[in-house]
Amino acid sequence: MPHAASGIDCDIHPALPSISALFPYLPAYWSEQLRVRGTDGFDSILYPPNAGFSCRADWRDGAKPGTSLEALRRHALDGFGTRIAVCNLLYNVAAVRNADLGTVLARAMNDWLAAEWLDREPRLRAAIHIAPQDPGAAAEEIERRAADPRFVHVLLPAMDETLFGKRLFRPIHEAAARHRLPLAIHAQMTATHATTSNGWPSHLAEDHIAMAHAFQAQLLSFVYEGAFTAFPELRLVLLESGFAWLPNFLWRADRTWKAMRAEVPWVDTPPSAILREHVRIALQPAEAPPDPAQLPILLEQLGGDELLLLSTDWPHAQFAGNDPFPAGFPATLRRRVAEDNPRAVYPRIEVSP
Amino acid sequence: MTPDDGLVLADRAARGEARLKIIDCDVHHALRSAADLKPFLATRWQEHLDRYGFRVPTPFLSSPQYPKGAPALSRTDSWPPNGGPPGSDLAFLREQLLDRWGISFGLLHFLFPGAMDQRNQSFGNALARALNEWQVEHWTRHERRLKAGIILPGEDADAAVAEIEHWAGHTTAGGGDFVQVALATHTIELLGRRRYWRIYEAAAAAGLPLCLHTMGYNGRAVTPAGWPSFYVEEHHEVAISQQTVVASLILEGVLERIPDLKVVIVEAGFAWVPGFAWRLDHYWSRFRDELEHVTRPPSETIRERFWFTSQPADEPEKPEQLRQTMDWMGWDRLLFATDYPHWDMDNPEHAFRMPMSDEEKRMVFAGNAERVYGLS
Amino acid sequence: MARHVVAKAEEIPPGSRKLVTVRGREIGIFNHEGEFFALLNRCPHQGGALCKGTLVGLVTSDAPGTYDYSRPGEMLKCPWHGWEFDLRTGQSYCDPKSTWVRAYEVTVEPGEVLAKGPFVAETFPVSIEENYIVVEL
Numbered sequence: 001m002p003h004a005a006s007g008i009d010c011d012i013h014p015a016l017p018s019i020s021a022l023f024p025y026l027p028a029y030w031s032e033q034l035r036v037r038g039t040d041g042f043d044s045i046l047y048p049p050n051a052g053f054s055c056r057a058d059w060r061d062g063a064k065p066g067t068s069l070e071a072l073r074r075h076a077l078d079g080f081g082t083r084i085a086v087c088n089l090l091y092n093v094a095a096v097r098n099a100d101l102g103t104v105l106a107r108a109m110n111d112w113l114a115a116e117w118l119d120r121e122p123r124l125r126a127a128i129h130i131a132p133q134d135p136g137a138a139a140e141e142i143e144r145r146a147a148d149p150r151f152v153h154v155l156l157p158a159m160d161e162t163l164f165g166k167r168l169f170r171p172i173h174e175a176a177a178r179h180r181l182p183l184a185i186h187a188q189m190t191a192t193h194a195t196t197s198n199g200w201p202s203h204l205a206e207d208h209i210a211m212a213h214a215f216q217a218q219l220l221s222f223v224y225e226g227a228f229t230a231f232p233e234l235r236l237v238l239l240e241s242g243f244a245w246l247p248n249f250l251w252r253a254d255r256t257w258k259a260m261r262a263e264v265p266w267v268d269t270p271p272s273a274i275l276r277e278h279v280r281i282a283l284q285p286a287e288a289p290p291d292p293a294q295l296p297i298l299l300e301q302l303g304g305d306e307l308l309l310l311s312t313d314w315p316h317a318q319f320a321g322n323d324p325f326p327a328g329f330p331a332t333l334r335r336r337v338a339e340d341n342p343r344a345v346y347p348r349i350e351v352s353p
Numbered sequence: 354m355t356p357d358d359g360l361v362l363a364d365r366a367a368r369g370e371a372r373l374k375i376i377d378c379d380v381h382h383a384l385r386s387a388a389d390l391k392p393f394l395a396t397r398w399q400e401h402l403d404r405y406g407f408r409v410p411t412p413f414l415s416s417p418q419y420p421k422g423a424p425a426l427s428r429t430d431s432w433p434p435n436g437g438p439p440g441s442d443l444a445f446l447r448e449q450l451l452d453r454w455g456i457s458f459g460l461l462h463f464l465f466p467g468a469m470d471q472r473n474q475s476f477g478n479a480l481a482r483a484l485n486e487w488q489v490e491h492w493t494r495h496e497r498r499l500k501a502g503i504i505l506p507g508e509d510a511d512a513a514v515a516e517i518e519h520w521a522g523h524t525t526a527g528g529g530d531f532v533q534v535a536l537a538t539h540t541i542e543l544l545g546r547r548r549y550w551r552i553y554e555a556a557a558a559a560g561l562p563l564c565l566h567t568m569g570y571n572g573r574a575v576t577p578a579g580w581p582s583f584y585v586e587e588h589h590e591v592a593i594s595q596q597t598v599v600a601s602l603i604l605e606g607v608l609e610r611i612p613d614l615k616v617v618i619v620e621a622g623f624a625w626v627p628g629f630a631w632r633l634d635h636y637w638s639r640f641r642d643e644l645e646h647v648t649r650p651p652s653e654t655i656r657e658r659f660w661f662t663s664q665p666a667d668e669p670e671k672p673e674q675l676r677q678t679m680d681w682m683g684w685d686r687l688l689f690a691t692d693y694p695h696w697d698m699d700n701p702e703h704a705f706r707m708p709m710s711d712e713e714k715r716m717v718f719a720g721n722a723e724r725v726y727g728l729s
Numbered sequence: 730m731a732r733h734v735v736a737k738a739e740e741i742p743p744g745s746r747k748l749v750t751v752r753g754r755e756i757g758i759f760n761h762e763g764e765f766f767a768l769l770n771r772c773p774h775q776g777g778a779l780c781k782g783t784l785v786g787l788v789t790s791d792a793p794g795t796y797d798y799s800r801p802g803e804m805l806k807c808p809w810h811g812w813e814f815d816l817r818t819g820q821s822y823c824d825p826k827s828t829w830v831r832a833y834e835v836t837v838e839p840g841e842v843l844a845k846g847p848f849v850a851e852t853f854p855v856s857i858e859e860n861y862i863v864v865e866l
Contacts, residue, residue: 053639162579167793189577196597197575197590199543202605205640209600209632210577213593217576220586226793242635244628247674251667252589252622258823259422259697259811260585265790265797270823287631289681290652298628301674317639422811429808430781697810703775 006081007338008349009324011186011239011282011311014087014117015066016041016109025108025115030101042105044092046189046207047316053208056317065315069120076314077123079322084342084349085314086152087113087126088186088239094132094157095190102131103141110145118150125349127155127184132164132172139171146179149351153237154181157188158214159195165221170230177231180347182280185218187211187240215241216249219275223253226266228278235345236279240313244287247301250275276304280345282311283325283337284318292328299333309345310338372455373714375701376722378662379566379619379690380450380459380499382492383425383440387466389491393483401476407466408473410572419584423696431694439694443496450693451498454701457719458728459693461492461501462535462566462619469507469537470569481506481516485531489523493530500728502535502564507552514555524559525727532726533562533617537569538598539591545601550610557613562660562725565598566619567591588697592665595621596629599659603633606646608654615725616659620692623661627681630655656683660725662690663717664699672706679707688725689718730865732848738837738860741765744802748780751866755780756833758862759816761802766816767833767864768805773821777809779830784816834865 016022019041023031047054047065055065059075066072076085089109096102109129118124128145130138145151154176156164164172164185176183187208194200195207215238221227228234250272257271267274288295302308312324319326325334343349384390387407391399411418423429425438431449433442440446451459468484471477481504488501503520505513513536523530534556542548544565556563574580575590595618608614633651637644661682669675679687692698701718709717723729735749741760748770749756755770757780770780786801804813804822813822819832840857848855848863855861 051640052642159578163576163581164578166582193574193577193579195577196543196601197573197577197594198539198571198597198601199541199546199573201543201597201601202546203640203643205636205643206597206600206604208639209604209636210597212629212632213576213590213597214578216593217578217581217586217590220589221578221581224581224583224586229793242632244631245625247669248622248624248628248667248678249593251624251669252592252665255665255668256585256589260583260588261823262785262788262813263583263585265788266793266795268789285632285635287628287635289627289631290634294681297677301669301677428777429783429806430778431808700775700777700809 007083007310007335008342008346009076009080009082009085009312009314010237010309010342011088011284012072012076012085012314013066013090013316014072014113015043015064015089016091016112017064017067022105022108022112025111026104030104042092042096044090044188045191046187046204047090048204051204053317055315059315069117072314073121076312080312080324082123084123084125087117087124088155088184089113089127089129090186090188091129092157092188092190093129094160094188095192096131096133099131099133099137102133103137106131106138107141110141110151114148114150125150125152127151127153128181129155130172132156132160132169135169135171139175142172142175142179142181146175146181149348152181152346152349153184156183156185157190158185158211158218158241159189159193161190161192163221164218165223165225165227167225173227173231173234177234180233182235182237182345184237184239185215185241211240212242212245216245219249219279220253220271222278223267223271223274224264226264228274229266234278237309237345238279238281239311240285241281242285242287243281243302243308244298246281247298247303250303272303276307280309280341281307282309284311284313286319286324286326288326288328292326295326295328296330299330305333305336306341306344308337309342374719375454375456375689376719376728377450377456377459377691377693378617378688378722379664379692380446380461381440381464381693381695382446382461383438383465384487385437385441389487390480390483393486394479398476398479407471409467409470409570410472411570419587421584421696422588426696427694428696428698443492447496450691451496457498458722459499460532460726461488461499462564463488463504464566464568467537467569468504469540470571474506474509477506478509478512481512482519485516485520489530497529500532500726501530502533503531503561504535505552507536507549508541510548510551513552517552517555517559517561521559524561531561532728533564535564535566538565538567538595539569539571539573541571543601544598545603545605545607547605550607553607553611553614557611562615562617564617564619565595567595567621592621593625596625599629599655600633603651603654604637604644604647608658609646609648614658617662617688617725618659619662619690620664621661622665622667623663623682623687624667624675624678626655626661626686627678656686660686660688660721662688663704664690664692665697666699666704668706672708675705675707684713684716685721687717688722733864733866734843734848734855734861735864736862738862741862746780749864751864754866756864758835758864759784761816765835765837765862767835768814768816768819769831771830772807772809772812773828773830774807774810774812777807779805779807779814782806782808785813836863837861838863
């Protein structure tokens, strides 16, 4: 019997064992700085390694989650029969306040991924990691990395200091669009703002829940700043965002646009139409109605079979078992989500390295 | 959306169709000017008001941070003929809202100036008392169809509890001026945090639902990812931000700790509720060890303890999708609201594009509100 | 279809408007720089009194940050939700093909022409010395 997923997984998470893994890839000055000043690194506070959510119990092997290529092969690739999987590091480079340090870290992360993961496992692809603190330098990193077809999208954090649709990020939009590299926004926080607009919640669970607001804010920002108007080829991929919020979000966006469109006259079609064309959303976490029979109703409300992309979010504990599709997911849609949709949004993904 | 011939209303009236009972759960009254408050402020605070004005964490002296959709945030046809801003003239509010649609009760929500977000908390406390006096003297005493919320200086829990106790004789069981307590939502801390718990205990003890109309300033960006450039974004974001308030109240355990507390979420729309409840349940199930004080799936708490006002009602291209969403949410959770006189108000005759049964209409337009507020 | 005399032309000088009732329908008559337009006073969205709305210009754009402003005073914004309608056609900006408000033929006629009929003057007598606003409905 074929594996349940068997396709292109757009969101898995290898991890750095420690900051020292990057030292060989950093300029001498920076590796020395990090050594002599002392830092434990920049792992994201959103995923404490011992929290149950950060790694499924049946995937734990005593090591820091995500650090073993063997474990990745066993669980994330062979475990699901995955053909191709996209590696997204959650190392929190966007939160490094020194933009110069962020820029060299991001470049080192990409070099490390290429050498230690992509070169050793042909089924892997990767995100281009950038430090959006310096949009010009980030665009240069996209240019440099675009030559390697194994890099298939550009990773951005859902919660950062400034919404990413804004025009100061034009160099990033332009470089990504020119190389047909989607901008992939992943659940992530840089603590430049509280994780809710009403203050800091007490619990990590609330940070994850609040990510849905950040994703919605990013979508409105890309539409209304005119990023898709200026760069029609630009695509967004939302990773670990959930999707049950989308129908109401689009209804509300259209209602508001009809009233206020003169404020943003470059947006001359309803935001729902723009977003349906330009945005794709990863399957996990698959928040869904408790009754599986109701899931097709939600999928119908999402408005289009092209929207979802297969993801497992390995090693995070989003679901149990070896089927990332939620109960009630129509068999007829699986191939689209696992193969057709990812190939459409990632034109580079089938190119042989 | 094709034009009608302009005669629909007249036809209906001519046919003498029975009018649906309507309770409007979001009506905005306004001061004619800040001077309206002077009779209710001590001399010290009258002088303070003259010299310093209202100071909340925003950059401009009197304008909101984003120019809104319309002056005074209001329908341009809602300025009273006798002067004053929209919502400031009782006679005109009767004519344009209560009598126009035969509304049985209108629940008043006061927005500007906020008491809870005044940076000077002593002034905020005095302002809350003055606003409540003004609500009784200028509104609820003169029009029994209008019911107010007790405006609380919620960042000072002692003062807020005292304010609830002060008006004990004016709640539904007593004088009937107030049917709920009102807090801002953009607050110093998330509303589920323990600095606010005493307020909820006092509200529950007084038998008053907690009303959370999206309002107030806390100096934070309206998204957790920064400041949007445009009002077309901000207007949408303030509604989304209410979701984190719902999460906070549930995941801090407030609803389980205070079993009599009811919460009404106002002006955040409602079609997001089912999907958000699934999201809450998903992460609650992933983080049971962090949230061990929350013993029930959050969706169950929403289903029993939260109500949501309807405006702005979503307008999906396929109206049956709104029905599907209502079925997920539960028809007993929705309270009709116009948001009069604000520019994005809903007309009770056109708010819902979806077909509704007579029983569903009765619940949404009045029955649910009668049950939450004990109004009849 | 009949021709209804609804006002004396001088009652609606340029830049002004008047609400009239014809066969039970409220209709807004607008004088925009000497041209007259007539629209049903009822927004197709939620029934707002459209003709009490604000007249604004048309803004379009082909690139973010540019604002091409034209036709000042020719777009009517509903006083409720701000939907924009073209004074000349009744079409909405956001959905011109399927969301529109009824627009009526409106002309200015001298009283001596009207005296020959046929026309309907519902509220006042027509004198041959004056000009009148006539709406076809």
